[in-house]
């Protein structure tokens with residue numbers, strides 16, 4: 001076990017050394033090959049706790065996560081431009097190489113979400129939607145056919161590309177909205193959403209993630225649900241980890257760590273009401289009227305494993 005851990009860490013550091021020497025991270029055969037090697041290494045070995053690694057390795061991980069985030073942004077941007085150049089972009093969305101991963105991840109997130117909310121949300125925010133907002137598109141197309149999606153990204157070019165993908169679609173163009181701003185500058189608008197999704201790459205380190213989570217805890221409506229992405233085991237070489245205990249101001253409802261090709265763990269949490277037992281604020285009344293089940297806080301990991309296996 002100890003030996004296996006050393007082998008994985010050695011391999012990841014070796015790949016990091018190669019990636020960090022690249023002139024740029026734009027998609028190319030060589031860049032794709034290195035990231036594929038990295039993802040394969042990290043998804044085939046689950047039993048590894050990165051918090052126990054040396055400070056030196058932790059510093060390498062922090063740098064690697066930033067490079068992965070940059071490469072992911074460039075890959076999504078590249079494919080978004082290609083897909084958006086077609087007359088009906090959404091007919092070509094499956095050409096994105098990680099389409100099936102997103103399909104599984106959005107199904108997982110929807111399953112987890114609906115085990116805590118008996119009614120589909122009317123207004124949903126997705127923070128860090130990027131140039132290829134696949135999760136919003138999939139949720140809107142397959143699972144939440146009447147929900148309005150408010151996509152937030154601080155990069156205007158990401159939003160412009162994302163808008164081009166849905167603007168010609170008669171349904172999604174009416175339900176997808178794009179807001180160009182750093183989420184740290186959004187306060188009152190956050191109260192309007194029954195559900196908020198937080199992308200893995202918003203808050204790239206512990207401090208950054210903590211600051212976004214604290215901001216959401218301060219401004220989301222009491223009783224609203226937060227769905228956020230984390231990483232577990234060796235997958236923590238690729239994405240920032242959110243420890244459920246870091247979710248101050250929220251009640252953690254469920255946590256799921258995938259073991260298949262899906263990389264991100266998913267955490268579902270509910271923003272505390274003023275008094276969790278009694279629905280005091282008008283927003284809580286509104287949520288209760290919409291059928292949000294505030295009393296049902298059971299852990300659904302086992303059931304989820306079953307549901308997901310059934311759909312695998």
Ligand SMILES: C[S@@+](CC[C@H](N)C(=O)[O-])C[C@H]1O[C@@H](n2cnc3c(N)ncnc32)[C@H](O)[C@@H]1O
Nearest residue numbers: 073128130153154155158182183199200201202
């Ligand atoms: C590569 S993308 C897409 C999301 C990715 N597929 C995921 O699940 O994390 C991440 C996006 O988050 C945006 N972003 C990062 N920090 C943000 C913040 N504080 N406010 C708004 N957008 C942010 C970036 O501009 C970038 O386009």
